[in-house]
Amino acid sequence: MSIDRVRIFDTTLRDGEQSPGASMNTEEKLEIARQLVRLGVDVIEAGFPISSPGDFESVRRIGAEVGDAVTVCALSRAIPKDIEAAADALATAKRPRIHTGIGVSKSHLEDKLRITEDEALERAVAAVKLARTFVEDVEFYAEDAGRAEPAYLYRVIQAVIAAGATVVNIPDTTGYAYPEVFGTLIGGLMENVSGIEKAIVAVHCHNDLGMATANALAGVKAGARQVECTINGIGERAGNTALEEVVMAIKQRPDVFGVDTGIVTKEITRTSKLVSSITGIHVQPNKAIVGANAFAHSSGIHQDGVLKERSTYEIIDPVDVGLGGSSIVLTARSGRHALKHRLAELTYEMPEAEFDRVYAAFLELADKKKEVYDEDLEALVGETERTINEVYHLAQIHFTSGEPGIPTATVELVTQEGEHLIDSSHGTGPVDAVYKAINRIVDVDNDLTEFRVEAVTRGIDALGEVTIRIKSADGRIFTGRGAHSDIIVASAKAYTNALNRLLVSQKTTITEEI
Numbered sequence: 001m002s003i004d005r006v007r008i009f010d011t012t013l014r015d016g017e018q019s020p021g022a023s024m025n026t027e028e029k030l031e032i033a034r035q036l037v038r039l040g041v042d043v044i045e046a047g048f049p050i051s052s053p054g055d056f057e058s059v060r061r062i063g064a065e066v067g068d069a070v071t072v073c074a075l076s077r078a079i080p081k082d083i084e085a086a087a088d089a090l091a092t093a094k095r096p097r098i099h100t101g102i103g104v105s106k107s108h109l110e111d112k113l114r115i116t117e118d119e120a121l122e123r124a125v126a127a128v129k130l131a132r133t134f135v136e137d138v139e140f141y142a143e144d145a146g147r148a149e150p151a152y153l154y155r156v157i158q159a160v161i162a163a164g165a166t167v168v169n170i171p172d173t174t175g176y177a178y179p180e181v182f183g184t185l186i187g188g189l190m191e192n193v194s195g196i197e198k199a200i201v202a203v204h205c206h207n208d209l210g211m212a213t214a215n216a217l218a219g220v221k222a223g224a225r226q227v228e229c230t231i232n233g234i235g236e237r238a239g240n241t242a243l244e245e246v247v248m249a250i251k252q253r254p255d256v257f258g259v260d261t262g263i264v265t266k267e268i269t270r271t272s273k274l275v276s277s278i279t280g281i282h283v284q285p286n287k288a289i290v291g292a293n294a295f296a297h298s299s300g301i302h303q304d305g306v307l308k309e310r311s312t313y314e315i316i317d318p319v320d321v322g323l324g325g326s327s328i329v330l331t332a333r334s335g336r337h338a339l340k341h342r343l344a345e346l347t348y349e350m351p352e353a354e355f356d357r358v359y360a361a362f363l364e365l366a367d368k369k370k371e372v373y374d375e376d377l378e379a380l381v382g383e384t385e386r387t388i389n390e391v392y393h394l395a396q397i398h399f400t401s402g403e404p405g406i407p408t409a410t411v412e413l414v415t416q417e418g419e420h421l422i423d424s425s426h427g428t429g430p431v432d433a434v435y436k437a438i439n440r441i442v443d444v445d446n447d448l449t450e451f452r453v454e455a456v457t458r459g460i461d462a463l464g465e466v467t468i469r470i471k472s473a474d475g476r477i478f479t480g481r482g483a484h485s486d487i488i489v490a491s492a493k494a495y496t497n498a499l500n501r502l503l504v505s506q507k508t509t510i511t512e513e514i
């Protein structure tokens with residue numbers, strides 16, 4: 001008997017990017033998309049093309065990059081210009097999918113869209129028909145289905161399937177559902193919608209009550225064959241179903257679900273780290289599957305049990321999610337070839353000029369800390385990538401601090417046009433002095449809302465990684481990161497990175513549904 005396949009639709013680059021401060025540039029999205037291909041997802045939702053030139057470009061570049069390895073999907077509202085923009089952006093994709101839809105709950109119809117049930121149904125059908133003129137694969141989302149009247153939802157889903165939808169997505173947009181009710185809703189669709197067998201039923205759950213994974217799995221039990229999720233569960237408000245949770249639950253409990261996914265689970269940890277590092281959204285230590293403590297046993301009784309037999313307290317082998325792999329250590333004597341080889345094993349491939357910069361940074365670090373681990377290399381690659389296409393590049397920094405003493409900093413930034421700008425300031429501490437000196441040059445109104453320093457590896461000589469968030473005058477959040485063996489330098493890099501993101505941001509916030 002063949003096992004049913006559940007498709008994994010990853011929306012880290014679209015719904016995940018809707019997390020405050022998680023906005024990513026095209027290069028970063030491409031890097032995540034490449035990793036999602038290695039992870040084996042079936043669909044990548046690459047963006048919402050009408051929302052900004054950046055999203056349009058990301059969908060276009062990801063479509064061109066991934067070839068026929070996965071389906072590339074673009075979001076649109078049930079509005080012709082959205083659908084046309086999605087189709088244009090998907091022109092490069094070998095396997096394009098347009099994802100279009102409209103609200104179906106009373107709240108969305110009456111309070112947001114201010115249209116009748118029949119009008120929404122008409123718009124849904126027209127949107128699917130229009131999308132089908134551009135691509136063969138059209139997914140329809142019934143926004144806020146978790147709070148909709150089932151009878152109306154069935155009517156809409158039946159009509160969009162008849163209009164040509166190949167996938168019908170049932171989102172619990174507000175995270176209101178709970179497993180029993182959500183499973184019943186999906187089961188009801190399977191039973192009551194004529195033609196349902198012609199489409200794949202998808203579930204898209206939000207985590208407002210902490211039940212996104214449970215609801216998605218209840219949907220799978222009731223017949224859904226596509227789960228929409230994000231890496232580390234990031235997403236709007238409390239986030240989305242976490243890919244790693246739903247995939248590992250399906251893998252660990254064949255007795256319950258009896259289905260399979262195409263996910264290469266050994267790539268989970270690496271994907272989680274990449275997304276956390278690019279978005280600056282850290283994973284809570286007790287997070288299932290990918291948290292730092294997910295496989296840590298601290299009580300003596302548990303340690304004793306695990307040492308005798310791992311399965312006494314561990315239901316997942318950490319190796320299955322990509323933990324506990326190689327512990328290769330490079331040193332300054334390892335040379336270019338060894339570095340290139342190790343980077344390739346870590347799946348980093350880059351043009352020679354970029355490799356030269358990583359190699360120079362590697363030598364500098366290896367001189368200071370002697371042993372360079374994979375985590376250090378990942379930080380160095382990230383640092384090199386962040387310096388591509390910067391509006392301002394941090395060229396030099398000098399600071400003094402002490403007690404007693406007046407913390408003072410001088411910075412030199414170089415613009416894209418090659419202009420060298422130098423300024424100085426004092427502050428309450430060295431980071432404050434550095435940030436004030438940078439502000440004197442860049443002069444962009446913002447507030448620092450978060451500042452975090454972490455060691456990339458263990459040991460006093462570890463690289464320090466600084467993650468910060470700033471809030472722009474119009475209330476948008478930007479994340480910046482910087483890694484260096486000196487945490488004041490890392491702080492300056494993180495601030496320059498956040499300001500660069502703010503300066504290039506072109507995202508238009510859509511505030512109205514028409």
Ligand code: KIV
Nearest residue numbers: 015141143144171173
């Ligand atoms: O949560 C939601 O309803 C969505 C749709 C746009 C699919 O993200």
Ligand code: ZN
Nearest residue numbers: 015173204236
């Ligand atoms: Zn969503």
